[in-house]
Amino acid sequence: MIATPVHVSSDEPLDARLSTRLANADALAAERGVALTPLRRQVYAAIVVSDRPIGAYDLLSALEPQRGRVPPTTVYRALDFLVEQGFVHRIESKNAFVACCDAGRPHQSQFLICDTCGATVEIAGSALAAPSAEASSAHGFEVHRQVVELSGLCAACRAHANGAPLS
Ligand SMILES: [Zn+2]
Numbered sequence: 024m025i026a027t028p029v030h031v032s033s034d035e036p037l038d039a040r041l042s043t044r045l046a047n048a049d050a051l052a053a054e055r056g057v058a059l060t061p062l063r064r065q066v067y068a069a070i071v072v073s074d075r076p077i078g079a080y081d082l083l084s085a086l087e088p089q090r091g092r093v094p095p096t097t098v099y100r101a102l103d104f105l106v107e108q109g110f111v112h113r114i115e116s117k118n119a120f121v122a123c124c125d126a127g128r129p130h131q132s133q134f135l136i137c138d139t140c141g142a143t144v145e146i147a148g149s150a151l152a153a154p155s156a157e158a159s160s161a162h163g164f165e166v167h168r169q170v171v172e173l174s175g176l177c178a179a180c181r182a183h184a185n186g187a188p189l190s
């Protein structure tokens with residue numbers, strides 16, 4: 024299978040991050056023999072360019088300029104595919120989606136989520152997941168999926184709360 028060339032419509036900000044992520048997703052899809060259809064790509068691109076976790080309904084409005092009205096079920100199916108492939112993660116507490124920081128390498132999802140501005144950071148590695156894995160195996164329990172979401176204040180919001188001027 025041949026990876027399709029990176030195509031981004033002109034009204035999207037064509038930053039390096041987006042091209043890199045799309046190229047990576049194309050390569051992974053080709054390697055796995057799955058189809059990153061134009062809609063799946065557009066949904067993925069909309070999640071990558073969003074600087075906060077984005078919900079399905081915000082995705083629908085983000086897609087509207089390019090595709091007109093897309094049925095919600097179509098977007099949900101595209102999201103299921105992207106989550107299954109590890110290209111995006113679902114933030115359970117917000118029912119929203121973020122692009123994975125390291126798609127292609129299987130890992131547990133761990134997030135720091137700011138209560139004030141919504142900024143969400145994915146933490147690579149299994150530092151947070153390890154202790155709960157130990158505790159569950161002590162109960163003879165086999166974990167199939169683990170999502171770690173820590174909510175609090177991000178560095179920027181903490182600085183602002185402490186009276187520092189907004190940068
Ligand atoms: Zn990830």
Ligand SMILES: [Zn+2]
Pocket residue numbers: 137138139140141142176177178179180181
């Ligand atoms: Zn914040």
